[in-house]
Amino acid sequence: MSRTILRYVKHRITQHPDTDVTFEAECLAYPCEWTANASPDGAAVDVECMSHTGRTGHTSFRRVCTSFALVVRTE
Template identity: 35%
Template sequence: MIRSVYRFEDLSIEHVPEGGVIWEVFCAAYQCGQGSGPQDDQEPAQRWALSHSGATSHNLFRRVVTDHADVMYADAPAAEKERDSLLPR
């Protein structure tokens, strides 16, 4: 007989500013597939989309914004300390 124990905890998820944000824009025109590549700032990705649109008349783009998130136990401040020790300095 297999027995299981379930533990229910309150968790929270938060943006980690130290992890940064990555911006990327992809052309969504049929069979185009070109993209800005990953950018550390929104401006270069948008500039690429405007330039690509001007050169090709493509006007539909998909924007992808990636950030880092930290999932923590709601009542465990030690989890924050552990996360901070894992981030690059």
Template identity: 60%
Template structure:
């Protein structure tokens, strides 16, 4: 008995009809500040910089989310 193995090459990309959403959270102890999720990455960055200017808190956790699409390469 013989076995034939076939492999297909795939790639993963952001879905063309989707959009990236970014949010941020200040990591200073007991702060609790968060930037609301937005498709405007620059607006979230500005909000973080404004928060730093007001509070001196320099560290944030940023989260990026998108819809992924897996495609077979060569088709």
């Protein structure tokens, strides 16, 4: 009969050090196809959305924040 040895290793997840977080937005008003320029500055994307609202009256946006993760052992 064989025996199995289980070893539990703790890990943590963190933002990948060689990447930036990227913010994006797109207008949800149909048939508007406006999108904000992708940027590492979330506030700049928000300003673009508010400017678009001022020009068009469109008030709904999908905002996306993309980051890349790295999982490493804590030991």
